[in-house]
Amino acid sequence: MNVIAAMSGGVDSAVASALMVEAGHAVTGIHLALASTPDASRIGSRGCCTVADANDARRVADVLDIPFYVWNLADRFRADVVDDFVAEYAAGRTPNPCVRCNERIKFAAVLDRALALGFDAVVTGHHARLDAGVLRRSVDVGKDQSYVLATLTDRQLGLAVFPLGEMTKDQVRQEAARRGLLVADKPDSHDICFIADGDTRGFLGKHLGARIGDVIDDQTGHVVGQHHGAHGFTVGQRRGLSLGVPAADGKPRYVLSVSVADNTVRVGPGEALEIGFIRTGAPVWHTDVAVGEPLDCIVQLRAHGMTSPATVTPYEHRTEIALHRGQRGIAAGQTAVFYGGADADVVLGAARIETADRVLTDTSPR
Amino acid sequence: MTYLDHAATTPMLPGAAEAMAQQLGAVGNASSLHASGRAARRVVEESREAIAAALGARPSELIFTSGGTESDNLAVKGIFWSRRESDSRRRLIISPTEHHAVLDAVEWLHKHEGAQVCWLPTDSHGRVSVDALLACIEEDPDDVALVSIMWANNEVGTVNDITALAQVCTPFGIPLHTDAVQAVGILPLDVTASGVDALTMTGHKLGGPYGAGVLMLSTDVSATPLSHGGGQERDVRSGTLDTPAVRGLSVGVQEAVVGRTERAARLAALRDRLVDGIQAEIPDAVLNGSPVDSVVAGGPGRLPGNAHLSFPGCEGDALLMLLDARGIECSTGSACSAGVSQPSHVLLAMGAEVERARGSLRFSLGHTSTEADVDHLLEVIPAVVERARRAGLSGARR
Numbered sequence A: 001m002n003v004i005a006a007m008s009g010g011v012d013s014a015v016a017s018a019l020m021v022e023a024g025h026a027v028t029g030i031h032l033a034l035a036s037t038p039d040a041s042r043i044g045s046r047g048c049c050t051v052a053d054a055n056d057a058r059r060v061a062d063v064l065d066i067p068f069y070v071w072n073l074a075d076r077f078r079a080d081v082v083d084d085f086v087a088e089y090a091a092g093r094t095p096n097p098c099v100r101c102n103e104r105i106k107f108a109a110v111l112d113r114a115l116a117l118g119f120d121a122v123v124t125g126h127h128a129r130l131d132a133g134v135l136r137r138s139v140d141v142g143k144d145q146s147y148v149l150a151t152l153t154d155r156q157l158g159l160a161v162f163p164l165g166e167m168t169k170d171q172v173r174q175e176a177a178r179r180g181l182l183v184a185d186k187p188d189s190h191d192i193c194f195i196a197d198g199d200t201r202g203f204l205g206k207h208l209g210a211r212i213g214d215v216i217d218d219q220t221g222h223v224v225g226q227h228h229g230a231h232g233f234t235v236g237q238r239r240g241l242s243l244g245v246p247a248a249d250g251k252p253r254y255v256l257s258v259s260v261a262d263n264t265v266r267v268g269p270g271e272a273l274e275i276g277f278i279r280t281g282a283p284v285w286h287t288d289v290a291v292g293e294p295l296d297c298i299v300q301l302r303a304h305g306m307t308s309p310a311t312v313t314p315y316e317h318r319t320e321i322a323l324h325r326g327q328r329g330i331a332a333g334q335t336a337v338f339y340g341g342a343d344a345d346v347v348l349g350a351a352r353i354e355t356a357d358r359v360l361t362d363t364s365p366r
Numbered sequence B: 001m002t003y004l005d006h007a008a009t010t011p012m013l014p015g016a017a018e019a020m021a022q023q024l025g026a027v028g029n030a031s032s033l034h035a036s037g038r039a040a041r042r043v044v045e046e047s048r049e050a051i052a053a054a055l056g057a058r059p060s061e062l063i064f065t066s067g068g069t070e071s072d073n074l075a076v077k078g079i080f081w082s083r084r085e086s087d088s089r090r091r092l093i094i095s096p097t098e099h100h101a102v103l104d105a106v107e108w109l110h111k112h113e114g115a116q117v118c119w120l121p122t123d124s125h126g127r128v129s130v131d132a133l134l135a136c137i138e139e140d141p142d143d144v145a146l147v148s149i150m151w152a153n154n155e156v157g158t159v160n161d162i163t164a165l166a167q168v169c170t171p172f173g174i175p176l177h178t179d180a181v182q183a184v185g186i187l188p189l190d191v192t193a194s195g196v197d198a199l200t201m202t203g204h205k206l207g208g209p210y211g212a213g214v215l216m217l218s219t220d221v222s223a224t225p226l227s228h229g230g231g232q233e234r235d236v237r238s239g240t241l242d243t244p245a246v247r248g249l250s251v252g253v254q255e256a257v258v259g260r261t262e263r264a265a266r267l268a269a270l271r272d273r274l275v276d277g278i279q280a281e282i283p284d285a286v287l288n289g290s291p292v293d294s295v296v297a298g299g300p301g302r303l304p305g306n307a308h309l310s311f312p313g314c315e316g317d318a319l320l321m322l323l324d325a326r327g328i329e330c331s332t333g334s335a336c337s338a339g340v341s342q343p344s345h346v347l348l349a350m351g352a353e354v355e356r357a358r359g360s361l362r363f364s365l366g367h368t369s370t371e372a373d374v375d376h377l378l379e380v381i382p383a384v385v386e387r388a389r390r391a392g393l394s395g396a397r398r
C-alpha cells in the first residue's frame, strides 16, 4: 500500500510508521500543524503540535528513510475542533475534542486529502485493533483508544490502519528503543493539545468571558456559593467549587448539572450523580441492528471511564441506553461507546450523549 | 533527481570545493603573527581582493560573514544602531518583499529598539519605484537611518533598479543597503557604479560554500557590531576567519562572475521553455512577478533562472509533495522553522490573494540545470496538477 502516516512526534506514531515501512509499504510521514498562531507552535508547551514535536517527527522519518512533510490544518482544526469545543461548553455540554479531531481532521480532512493525492490509507499510532474492518480494544486495555475512534464510520475505518493494536505501550517503547528512535522514552501527552498549560477553565474563561453566577444546592434550592461562569463546570466535578456553606450532612458535594442559559451550577451529594438512563443523538453502528430491537452490551461513557452492562435500543436517529449498573458523572456531549463480543472488546457502535437521567429503569440483565 | 531549487542553494562548483578542501588541511589563524598565520592571512586577503574585483568593490569594503542572514542583520541592525547613536535617526525604509533575514531584523528593531518602519509600496511584480522611495524619504529625510531594498527577489525573481534607487538616497546622505544574494553571479552588478553603501551576498547561492558570505560596507558608513571579540574585520565582525570557506567563496564568486553572461543566457532560454511548456499544458497557470522579457537598467527584469507560477485550485504543498515523489525538487516559497508553509509575504505584498499565494511553486534553475530537467518537469506536471486540483485546497479550508 501507499500510505500516509500521521506522525505527531510521539513514540506511538513513530513505531506505527516503522512497522508499516518494515511490512513493505510505501510510507509518507505527515506532521499536522494544528496550532493557529505561529507563536503557539513556538512555545515549548506540552501540546501536541510544537516545533519540537515536528522536529521529533522529522527525525523519526529520517531514521526510517521516508519522505516527510508538514500539513498545515490549523484553520480546519480551529473551526472544527477548537471552536466546537468552546461552543459545546457554552451550551452546557462536555465535549471530547479527541473524538472530534478523529472524526473531522485525521479521518476526514487528512484522509480525504490523502486519497485525492493518490494514497490508499492513513496510518496512525492509536492503540486499537482493526482486523478486517472490525474495531476492537487494544491488547493494552489501560492504553486502549478505541473509545475515541468508535464514532468513525465503516468507510473511515476501512481506510485507516492502526498497527499498534496488538502491542502494549511498554512493547511500543521497547520497539522504538530497539530501532534507535530517540522518542522511545518521550512522555505521553495527556492534556488537550490546544490548551498548552492544561488550564481548561482558564481557556474557556478567556473564550467565553467570566460571568458571576450562583451555585445552588439541588436538594434545598439554596444558594451556597458563587462561580465565574457555568461553562467552567463539568457534571461530576468536585474540586474547585469553593462553596461558602457546608453541606448539612458534611459529605462532599459534586456538580449535578450545569445550565449555561441561566448561568447556574447545581450541586449535591455523590449519590445524586448516579445515572441509569441515557438518550443519545444519531448513532454510528458497526454491526447490524434493528430499530426498536434492544441489544445487550457493555457501554463506556467517558474516555477513561468505567464500563457498565447496559441495554441499548436503537431508533432511527437516536438510541436509548438503560444502564444495568448506575454510573456517576455522565455528561452530555461525551460519547457512549457500545462494546460486545466474547471479550466485550469489539466496538459495536457509538453515539453522543444528549441527556442523562437518574432513573434506573430495568436493571435485570436480559 | 531533477533539482529545480537553485535559489534555495546551488551545487558547489568543483573548483570551489577543491580549493576549500585543500585549505582545510592547512593550519593557521589569520590573526596570528607567525608564518602559518601570515600564510592564512594571505589566503584571506587574496580572496578578499579577488571577490572585490569580481564585484566592482574595494577590498577594504568587504567584511567576511557567515552568510546572507548575518550580513543582512549586520547591515540593518548595525547601521541603524550606529546612525541612531550619532544622529538619533529612527526611521527604516524597507521593501515588504525582502527576505526574512531583513524583514525580521527590521521587525525586531521596531519591537525592541524603537525603530519606525516605512514600508515601501511595490507594484504587482514586486518592484519598488524611484518615486515611492523619494516620497517616503521626503516625509522626514533627517530621521532616516537606512534604506534596504533587495537587488533581486528570491521568490519571484523580480529585479529592482538599484542604481536608480541609490541615486535617490545619495543627495540626502542616506545609506542604501541591498540584499544581492540572488543577484551576484547572475545579473550585471558593479558595486561602485551602483552607488550602494552596503551589499549582502552569500556563497551557497552561486556555487561557493555554505555558511560563508560577505557584507560589502562602504568605509564611509559605520555599523555597530552584533558580536564583540577579537576585533577582526574592521572591528565590525569579530571571530577567527574561516580561511577554507573564504577561499572557497572567492573561487565560487570568481567562477560565477566570469561565466555570468553565458550562463544567464542559457538559463533564461531554459526557463522560457519551462514557463511556455507549463502554460501550454496548464493554460490557467499564472506566472508571478516580472515578465520573462522585462528589462531593468539594461539587464534582465527577472532573474533568468526563476519561474514562479500559481496553479489555480491547487495547494502548493500538495504539488511539491507530488513532484518530490516523482524526483522533482522545487519550493513553495517561504517555509517557517517547523516546515509549515505560510502564504508568501512576497505575493501578498504584490497584491495576490491568499489562494493564489498558497497555490504557487517556485522552480529555479542554476549552473547544473539541463534541458532534460525541463523535459522531466513538463512530462509529469500535467498529471500532478490534475491530482493536486482534485485534492483542492481542501486541507486549508472547510
Ligand SMILES: Cc1ncc(COP(=O)(O)O)c(C=O)c1O
Pocket: B007, B008, B066, B067, B068, B069, B070, B072, B099, B101, B150, B152, B153, B154, B179, B181, B182, B202, B203, B204, B211, B213
Ligand atoms: C534574498 C536572500 N537573502 C538572504 C538569504 C539568506 O542567506 P543565508 O542562507 O546565506 O543565510 C537568502 C537565502 O535563503 C536569500 O535568498
